[in-house]
Every structure is written in C-alpha cells, then in structure tokens.
Amino acid sequence: MNTSPTNPTPNPPTLKPSSPTKSSADDTKAHPRKRTSSVLDDPAEEEDPYLKDLRQRKEFEERIRQRDVEKTKKLVLEDLKTSAKESEEIQARKKISDLSKEDRKPYVDRLRVVSRRNYLPTRKDKIYRALKEEVEDNVMLFSEEKLSRIEVEEQEANIQILQVVEKATENKETLDDMYQIPEDDQDDQGRIDTKKKWERLTKRYKRRDEEKNQTMNIEQKEWEDTQREKANQFNFGVRRIDKKKRKGKDDSADEEELGLVFEDQIDFIKDEIMASENTDPSKITPAKTQAETLQEVRKSLPIWDYREGLLQAIRDNQILIVLGETGSGKTTQIPQYLHEDGYTQKGKIGCTQPRRVAAMSVSKRVADEMSVRLGYEVGYSIRFEDCTSEKTLIKYMTDGMLLREFLSEPDLASYSVLMIDEAHERTLHTDILFGLVKDVALFRKDLKIIISSATLDAARFSKFFNNAFVYIIPGRRYQVDIMYTRAPEADYIDAAIVTALQIHVTQPQGDILIFLTGQEEVEATAEILTMRTQGLGNKIRELIVCKIYSTLPSDLQAKIFEPTPPGARKVIVATNIAETSLTIDGVCYVIDTGFCKQKNL
Numbered sequence: 001m002n003t004s005p006t007n008p009t010p011n012p013p014t015l016k017p018s019s020p021t022k023s024s025a026d027d028t029k030a031h032p033r034k035r036t037s038s039v040l041d042d043p044a045e046e047e048d049p050y051l052k053d054l055r056q057r058k059e060f061e062e063r064i065r066q067r068d069v070e071k072t073k074k075l076v077l078e079d080l081k082t083s084a085k086e087s088e089e090i091q092a093r094k095k096i097s098d099l100s101k102e103d104r105k106p107y108v109d110r111l112r113v114v115s116r117r118n119y120l121p122t123r124k125d126k127i128y129r130a131l132k133e134e135v136e137d138n139v140m141l142f143s144e145e146k147l148s149r150i151e152v153e154e155q156e157a158n159i160q161i162l163q164v165v166e167k168a169t170e171n172k173e174t175l176d177d178m179y180q181i182p183e184d185d186q187d188d189q190g191r192i193d194t195k196k197k198w199e200r201l202t203k204r205y206k207r208r209d210e211e212k213n214q215t216m217n218i219e220q221k222e223w224e225d226t227q228r229e230k231a232n233q234f235n236f237g238v239r240r241i242d243k244k245k246r247k248g249k250d251d252s253a254d255e256e257e258l259g260l261v262f263e264d265q266i267d268f269i270k271d272e273i274m275a276s277e278n279t280d281p282s283k284i285t286p287a288k289t290q291a292e293t294l295q296e297v298r299k300s301l302p303i304w305d306y307r308e309g310l311l312q313a314i315r316d317n318q319i320l321i322v323l324g325e326t327g328s329g330k331t332t333q334i335p336q337y338l339h340e341d342g343y344t345q346k347g348k349i350g351c352t353q354p355r356r357v358a359a360m361s362v363s364k365r366v367a368d369e370m371s372v373r374l375g376y377e378v379g380y381s382i383r384f385e386d387c388t389s390e391k392t393l394i395k396y397m398t399d400g401m402l403l404r405e406f407l408s409e410p411d412l413a414s415y416s417v418l419m420i421d422e423a424h425e426r427t428l429h430t431d432i433l434f435g436l437v438k439d440v441a442l443f444r445k446d447l448k449i450i451i452s453s454a455t456l457d458a459a460r461f462s463k464f465f466n467n468a469f470v471y472i473i474p475g476r477r478y479q480v481d482i483m484y485t486r487a488p489e490a491d492y493i494d495a496a497i498v499t500a501l502q503i504h505v506t507q508p509q510g511d512i513l514i515f516l517t518g519q520e521e522v523e524a525t526a527e528i529l530t531m532r533t534q535g536l537g538n539k540i541r542e543l544i545v546c547k548i549y550s551t552l553p554s555d556l557q558a559k560i561f562e563p564t565p566p567g568a569r570k571v572i573v574a575t576n577i578a579e580t581s582l583t584i585d586g587v588c589y590v591i592d593t594g595f596c597k598q599k600n601l
Contacts, residue, residue, distance in 0.1 A: 061407050068404060075387040076375035097291070128165060131158055142535050151535075266499055268483040294369045301329035303473050310334070310471060311341055314417075314448055318441055319468040321461055322452040325475025327583060330452050331358075331421050332366050335394045338417050338448075339370075344393040346446070347416030351396050352433070354425040355550060356382040357557040358582055363387070363396040385554070399429030406436055411444060419450040423461065438465060492593045493521055497528055500571050503589050504543055510588025511564060512571040513578060517597040519549045525573045542568035549575045560584055 096107050135158050138147075147155065298304065303324065314320055324330035335349045343349060353359040363380035372378055379388035381397040388395055399420075405412070412418065420433055437449050451461060451468075458470045489495035493516070500512050516522050526547040533543045546560045560578075564570045564586055576596065578584060 064404075065408050071384055072386045073384060075385065076379070076389045132162060135159055135162060137534065141531075147535065265502055266489070266495055267486050269486055270481060270483050291371055298329075298333065298369060301333060302327075302475060303329040303333050306473055307333075307337055310473070311337055313469060313471050314338070314450070317469045318445065318447070319449045319451070319465045321458055321465070321468050321470045322450055322473065323458050323470060324452060324454060324473035326454045328473045328475045330473060331362050332369065334419060334450065334452070335417075336366060336370065339394060343416045343448070347414050348392065349394045349417045349419070350402065350412075350415050351394070351419040351421055352399050352402050352430075353396060354399055354422050354427050354430060355577055355582075356398055356554055357548070357577070358422070359396040359398055360554060360558065361561055361582065363394075366394060366396075382554070399427060399433055402433060403429055403436075410440075412440055412447065415447065417448040417450065419452060421452050423451050423453040424455045424457075434464065492595065493525055493528075496591050496593055497525060497532070499591050500529065501532065503591075504569055504571070505540055507589065509569065511569060511584070511586040512589045512591065513584065513587045514571065514573045514591045514593075515578070516573060516575060516593060517595050518575060519551060522547050522549050522573045522575060529571060529573070544568055544570045545573065546570060547573045548577060550577055 096104060099107075135155065138155050303310070310322070322330055322334070331351070331353075335351055338344070338349050351362075353362065359380045359382055363378055364374055367374040367378040370378060374380075375387045376389055376391045378394045379392040379396070381388055381395060381401045383398065383400060402418075418437060420430065420437070423430060423434075434451075441447060441449055449465075451465070454475075458472075462468050462470050485495070496514050496516070500514060503512055514525065516525060526545050529543070529545045533540065533545075542565070544564065548557050548560050560570075560572050560574075560582075561584065570586070572578065572584065572587070
C-alpha cells in the first residue's frame with residue numbers, strides 16, 4: 001500500500017541550480033543510479049497517489065486471477081448450448097419419466113439390456129486386471145510353503161487363465177479362428193435388423209456347398225466341447241465351495257483345516273443401548289426410480305419437518321446460526337430450500353466446506369437430488385479443480401476458494417446467500433471468513449449469511465455476530481449398542497485391527513469405520529489389514545480397505561463413497577474428517593480408539 005498523503009495537488013519540489021563547475025553529463029557519470037523524472041519538468045503530470053494505489057491493486061488482483069485460471073482444471077465445457085440431439089434426448093427422457101410404472105416397464109427393460117451389453121467389455125477388463133494383480137501379489141508375498149494345497153491349485157489355475165488371455169490378446173490375428181459370441185441383431189428399438197443379420201451371417205463363413213457347411217458346424221461343436229471340458233477341470237472360487245457342498249463336506253471342518261483368521265481376540269462388555277427417537281420411514285422398493293428414491297430420502301431427513309420455520313427465520317434475519325446435528329441434512333437441503341424459495345433469482349448460493357472431498361461429494365448428491373448435471377446448475381470449486389459454469393446456481397467450495405473470490409469481488413455481488421458450513425472445524429480460513437462476512441453484511445443488507453455446524457458453541461458465535469438468531473435442528477438417532485473393552489489396550493492400533501477382523505468374521509453384513517488420530521496411523525492400519533487378509537483366500541469374505549485423510553488425493557478419497565460389492569465388507573480407516581464433515585452410507589460398525597491429536601500450544 002502506498003502511504004503517501006492523499007492531497008490531489010502536492011506542492012512541486014524546489015529545484016536547486018546546478019553547480020557551474022559540473023555539467024549534467026558529469027553529474028550523471030558521478031551518480032549512475034540517479035535518473036531525471038518528468039515530474040520535475042511538469043508537476044501536473046504526477047499521478048495521484050490514491051489513483052495509483054487503485055491501479056496497483058487492480059493489477060495485483062488481475063495477476064492473481066490469471067494465475068488461478070492457468071492452474072485450475074476446468075471440468076465443464078465452455079460451450080453451454082445444448083445441441084438439437086441433446087434437446088431431443090432430454091425431452092424423450094422427460095416424457096418417459098412422466099409415464100406410469102406399467103407403461104415405463106418396456107423402456108426400462110430395454111435400457112437394462114443395452115446398459116448390460118455396454119458394461120460387459122469394461123467388466124472383462126476389470127476382472128483381468130484384478131486377477132493379474134492377485135497373481136502378482138501372491139507370487140511376491142507368499143511361497144508355496146505358506147499356502148495350503150487348495151490355494152496352490154487355485155494359484156496355478158489363475159496363472160493358466162492369465163496365460164490363455166495374454167496369448168489370445170497378443171495374437172489378435174488368430175482371434176477370427178476362435179469362437180466368438182454372436183452379435184445382436186436388434187436395434188435400439190428392439191426390432192430385428194435383417195440387413196445387419198445377413199452381414200453377420202455372411203461375414204465369417206463363405207459357404208460354397210452343403211457338405212462344407214456341415215463339416216464346419218461339426219468342427220465348431222467339437223471345439224466348444226473341448227473348451228467346456230477344460231473349463232470344468234478348474235476348481236476355484238465359488239465352484240470349489242459348491243463342489244464341497246455337493247460332496248457333503250462340513251464348512252466347520254474346512255475352517256479347522258485352514259486355521260483361524262487371527263490369533264488374539266478382544267472381549268467386550270456392553271455398556272448401554274442408545275434408544276432410537278426417529279426411525280427411517282422410507283421403505284424403498286426396487287421398482288421405484290432413482291428420482292423417487294431420492295425424494296423419499298429427502299422427506300425422511302429430520303430437517304424436512306423444519307423447512308418452513310427455517311425459511312421464515314432466514315427471511316427475518318440477515319445472519320442466522322443453524323445448529324444441526326450430524327445426519328440432519330443441513331448441508332444438502334438448506335441450499336435446495338433456498339433455491340426453491342427463489343433466492344437464486346437474485347444471485348448464487350454459496351456453501352463452504354473445510355475439506356475438498358466434502359465439497360465434491362455433497363455437490364454430487366445435490367445434483368442427483370435436483371436431477372441436473374454436475375457442473376451446471378450445481379457445481380463445486382476446489383483448489384486446482386473447477387466444476388462450475390455460467391449456469392451454476394448452487395456452488396460448493398472450500399474456505400480457501402471463497403477467500404480467493406474476496407480478492408476479485410470484495411462485496412460478493414454475485415451471491416445472494418452465503419452459507420459457512422462446519423464452522424466448528426475452526427480452520428484458519430474459516431476464522432478469517434467470519435470477520436470478512438461480518439464486514440460485508442454491514443453494507444450489503446440483501447446478503448443472507450448462514451453459519452451452520454453440528455457441534456458449535458452457539459452462544460459465543462451468536463455474540464460475535466451481534467446477537468444473531470440461533471436455529472436448532474435435531475438429528476436422527478438410531479438404536480446403538482455401545483461396547484467397551486474389558487481392560488485398557490497397550491497398543492490401540494493393533495486392538496482396532498483385531499476388532500475389525502473380529503467383526504468381519506463374526507458379525508452380520510455392514511461396513512466398518514475406524515477412527516484414528518493422523519495420517520501415519522491410517523496408512524499403517526490400512527497396510528496391516530491388507531497384509532493380514534491377503535493370504536486367507538476363501539476362509540473369510542472379501543474385505544475392502546479404504547483410507548481417508550485430508551492430504552490424500554481427491555480421487556482416492558472418493559473411493560470411500562463407492563458402493564460395496566455384494567457379499568463383501570468395506571472397512572474405512574479415517575481421521576476425524578469422517579466425524580461430521582462426511583456422511584458415508586452403509587456403515588454399521590464404528591471403532592473409536594478414544595484418542596485425538598492435539599496441537600502444541
């Protein structure tokens with residue numbers, strides 16, 4: 001900042017006559033750093049310090065904005081105009097969605113067939129990569145002495161399968177001589193395409209006479225029988241279990257033969273049972289569409305009953321503090337309520353999150369509930385990644401991105417509502433935002449500001465924002481059994497690992513969430529869990545280990561939201577990022593070590 005006085009007409013400097021003994025050239029040589037300013041010749045041309053300060057500030061903001069644009073990856077195309085084909089597709093989908101379930105059934109069945117055929121090639125590649133990684137891991141980590149006879153046979157069968165696939169992939173020219181699944185003769189409307197069928201029939205075989213045709217059919221049948229016999233020789237996976245059951249072998253005897261899953265076990269005692277206040281009223285049936293399912297889930301959230309009261313409180317107060325418990329739906333529903341109430345006609349609705357993965361997952365959920373594409377009406381903005389457009393009405397972003405926007409838009413003129421979520425995190429960016437939005441609210445009376453959190457000291461924040469109104473939304477409580485160890489554990493990380501395996505083997509279906517203190521413990525626990533379950537084969541069900549902490553890349557953080565495959569269980573090793581910032585579906589068991597990391601003051 002320029003600290004010069006703001007007088008627009010400063011007094012011109014007084015010029016001393018130069019010495020007659022030295023010329024101006026000699027003076028320049030004697031003082032090479034001295035330069036002659038035009039201000040000395042014409043004082044009126046000197047720039048106003050106030051205007052100079054504004055110009056420098058504007059140039060600085062432009063440089064910051066340009067640097068951010070160069071480093072940020074745009075996930076939404078600049079061309080927002082939909083083509084005629086896309087418009088027709090949107091109209092057709094809308095027309096089908098308005099039909100009844102009986103009239104919609106033929107379209108849905110056809111879409112399932114098409115989507116399944118498009119999915120099969122991708123599924124084939126995934127299975128090949130997974131099998132290859134499994135074989136490589138077994139060869140690297142386990143020797144034949146550590147594996148049972150059945151597991152050795154299974155490993156050899158997997159190696160043979162990989163060799164066959166790789167040989168067929170390398171020799172693509174010989175694929176025409178192998179049996180191939182016939183192509184579909186139906187078009188998108190389900191009608192038989194005779195031209196396509198004739199081309200398929202005449203493409204591979206050139207039949208000259210009936211005798212050659214009969215000979216080729218016989219050879220094809222013999223080849224198929226040979227391949228079927230080879231496939232039946234392999235005994236692994238589900239086929240091995242089925243053969244054991246057909247032979248009448250007891251599963252318990254098989255477990256005794258293979259050994260225990262882990263050596264030590266931890267005994268627990270039941271402390272209390274938390275009663276359930278609200279149960280989930282949505283009984284979703286498979287026949288319902290995704291839109292109907294999402295709407296039922298929205299209506300089942302605790303915040304649904306407080307919708308009108310919350311909107312009225314926002315209308316009556318410029319600054320509102322919302323205290324909503326975890327799972328009440330405040331992060332996803334409040335921006336939608338404001339959009340439905342017409343606030344987006346005045347400007348965008350901004351919602352800040354302290355973590356990147358929270359902004360990405362919440363924006364995806366809201367886009368699905370509003371039946372719009374992510375990046376258009378609903379988008380998110382995080383560091384080095386921008387998924388917004390000119391059509392964006394609801395924008396989720398991190399605290400740091402909102403601070404960036406204060407540089408280019410100090411009054412936040414493009415926003416009508418600003419919601420600072422998870423205020424209890426108390427990051428550095430959040431604390432700075434509190435002071436900035438408080439100042440903006442003084443000269444922008446039309447800007448609505450919402451401070452929301454799950455475990456916030458409401459009285460202290462209300463006092464900071466000039467005794468702002470506090471609105472409390474209760475959460476949903478389920479019946480929970482709380483259990484503690486009989487004695488303190490010396491190594492709480494090992495105890496958490498053993499407990500997770502113990503739950504995985506003995507308890508019904510449901511994902512596991514483990515709370516630890518930091519990145520090092522999360523990485524170590526995930527690695528140990530993977531190592532302990534690596535060589536167990538079919539002794540236990542599949543255990544998918546996922547980890548999440550703040551510095552983990554966004555694409556790896558998003559894996560915790562992927563649905564768990566049937567018959568498997570997912571264990572999520574997390575820091576306090578999963579305490580209130582995220583809502584993960586399918587978690588039935590929570591392991592809390594009881595420790596937290598504190599900063600040295």
